[in-house]
Amino acid sequence: MLTPKDTSRPTPRGKNPGRNREHNRRVVLDLMRRHGRTGRLEIARLCQLTPQSVTNILDELIGEGLIRAAGRRSAAGRGQPPLDYEINPDGAFTIGMELAVTRMTAVVVDLAGQIRRQSSVDVADMSPGAALPRIETLVRELSTDQQGRLMGIGVVMPGPFEIEGFSSVGPTTLPGWAGLDAAAELTARLGAPVVVENDANAVAIGETLLGDHLHLSQFGVIYFGTGIGLGVISSGALMRGAYGNAGEIGHVVAAPGGRPCPCGQNGCLERYASTHALRESLLAAGRSGDLAELDTAHPDADPVLSAWLDEAAAHLGPVISILENVLDPQTIVLAGGLAPDWLDAIISRLRLGTSVSRRSDRTLPRVMRGQSGVFAAAIGAAALPMHDAITPRLELSEVSPPRTEPTEPPR
Known part of the structure; x- marks a missing residue:
């Protein structure tokens, strides 16, 4: 876990105006995920938000089950020591899947980045007609008995995507997937938001979140x-x-x-x-x-x-x-x-x-x-919906409308 003194990757800054509330939430979650157990005033200082803004965000995140109180630090002087907060691993989870030429692998990752379940099966036919029903079954099995809400599902497939001469030739590509909107098809079938990415990009995201x-x-x-x-x-x-x-x-x-x-x-x-x-x-x-x-x-x-x-x-x-x-x-x-x-x-x-x-x-x-x-790409896939949900994004800090209520993926 990154410690607060490690500054080689800058901490994203929050925005105090109300219209940037979604960005501020992401900044706080990102900081807590990287720094671990952290206090309110420390969050305010590192994110450059007002203490009141941080208090409001923490209360909201606690209400959604995404973070939790982590106790008080040892007293170093007079008065009651401040209360610390940390990511709640049971607050949410993601599922990551890799569709390779002859194999389907999958993992469940909690909000703290820990692997809860994993599965790997050999698949003789990876065409959409054969693979899509197997994906539905596997997602149902992996979701059973998981705590928290499903943030989303990440799926990785070998690229490149939709490039003439590359996309449908050779032993490294999946047959029958060219021209299919895999993300839309899987979202409709699974009832949860699905992010589709090539394997290398997913693993890169996974290194920033879970590696x-x-x-x-x-x-x-x-x-x-x-x-x-x-x-x-x-x-x-x-x-x-x-x-x-x-x-x-x-x-x-x-x-x-x-x-x-x-x-x-x-x-x-x-x-x-x-x-x-x-x-x-x-x-x-x-x-x-x-x-x-x-x-x-x-x-x-x-x-x-x-x-x-x-x-x-x-x-x-x-x-x-x-x-x-x-x-x-x-x-x-x-x-x-x-x-x-x-x-x-x-x-x-x-x-x-x-x-x-x-x-x-x-x-x-x-x-x-x-x-x-064997699970490297699936772990990267699990990082994709988590990245989309909690990582600060520039466009949210500039133009997003006020956030009125928590959103939750369909189940």
């Missing part, structure tokens, strides 16, 4: 899924691009004239650095392509696995150096469906070139490990 990089405001997440993608956080916000496809590095040509890609190019990055490329290497060596069997394998003890790691890192390193020059990030985070040891092995093999990130005054490594394992 180990809460204090960072400028970073990129390279996500190893079936393919490979990039999510970018800039000034604490997701960089989505004009059509939601920013960070589509899987089809960046990393080896000109190299292996053919279903997109029509040769030498795309995901043909070398992705779990699909790893599976191809295993099958070519006469091995099983089941990556679950590799969870306990030591990557350096197997010549086939070690060769793939060398190749993946060799093609990924120059791309990371380019990203550093373009984005000037605090760090680049590697995350995804690989085990932690595998991500660490890739990082140790990277040969990064000269870039703007090569500085003597760095406080963080140029590349770090983030969320890993």
Whole structure:
């Protein structure tokens, strides 16, 4: 949990006029989620709100069950010590789901960011006709016996979305989903707001809310899924691009004239650095392509696995150096469906070139490990509705009308 003295990510400021009340609520919730147990006057100081405004917001949030009183601090002088407040984990929850090519994973995350339930099932047919009923059933099962209200459901799918030549070809895409408004279809079926995002963007949001990089405001997440993608956080916000496809590095040509890609190019990055490329290497060596069997394998003890790691890192390193020059990030985070040891092995093999990130005054490594394992994308998906519900947004601080009553997603 971020402590108040950690100021590398600025605390959003509130607005005192009444028309910015929704923004102020988000600022207070965001602060409490990051700082943990906090007092009223400390919240007012850090958010630059009046104590009375903070009192009103705290009373409202307590009434909705989103925060709770956390007792008083030890007395340091005369008078009664102030009362502290904290996020109420049982106040609300979100569900996150990843729809991969052959697997459906899901998690339930409470308001404090703790995983309450998780599920992973192999799926032979991920077309909408087969997958949508299974999603309905899984959401009902996961929602059973959960405390608090459902804030929303996040669903991640491999991108890019609706791009000619990319969206419906190759082994990293889902069949039959092109042209379908997945968010609208799922919202109607599930009776709760659904946010749909690509896996890399969701994992990047997850790192800012639920991961180990809460204090960072400028970073990129390279996500190893079936393919490979990039999510970018800039000034604490997701960089989505004009059509939601920013960070589509899987089809960046990393080896000109190299292996053919279903997109029509040769030498795309995901043909070398992705779990699909790893599976191809295993099958070519006469091995099983089941990556679950590799969870306990030591990557350096197997010549086939070690060769793939060398190749993946060799093609990924120059791309990371380019990203550093373009984005000037605090760090680049590697995350995804690989085990932690595998991500660490890739990082140790990277040969990064000269870039703007090569500085003597760095406080963080140029590349770090983030969320890993089979549930990494589902955890990121669970962060999406939470991010939409509690993270401060500039437009709310400027033009939103007064908030008259608490809103609650349909059940």
